[in-house]
Amino acid sequence: MTVSQITTHVLDAQRGVPAPGVGVELSRRSGEGWEPVASGATDADGRAKQLGPERVPGGEYRLRFDTGAYFAASGTDTFYPEVLIGFTVADDGRHYHVPLLLSPFAYSTYRGS
Template identity: 50%
Template sequence: MSFISAHVLDASGGRPAVGVAIALKAADGEELGDGVTDADGRVSDLGPDGLTPGDYRVVFGTGRYFADQGQQAFHPEVEVRFTVVAGEQHYHIPLLLSPYAYTTYRGS
């Protein structure tokens, strides 16, 4: 299992969000990994096997996802910033999405 994983659920359709591009970036913007959500709305291998403590961000391509669904969306992308703490084994970042709102939390 990768150190970082993500999951996107499309709340407007009540289903996994398939085909969402996701990028893992360092605080300075360097891209460390990327992926596209699968049939279950997941990317289980997003980046390296470990990260040094510090600030990172995961960027979800939400505008493109909704455009591909034939829908307009308010957010062209969603950026989730988070801090990696020494000693942690895994970070899972879920995103609950609709065309005009989103929510996220630290998953397990």
């Protein structure tokens, strides 16, 4: 099992637990918009480790989280049906971990390690 260069971890801040089953899409900006790179869902620990290749070229990337479906599955209303996080990857081979702290009416993110 290989780990992607770009990974994420979604935590349900309202419940204080990982958020399993959140759909995640990774895209890269091209001259014509956003090109899909990979998609998947968070595992039982709220992590997506196999989200794209082991190495990606430098550039602008975006993670799209399907937060609406995640909250709908538990009957929870949410203000954010999706969360988009844009970030820049340097062409140096470093790992990029992009966590999402999520609640129905707020979210935050940071550059993880």
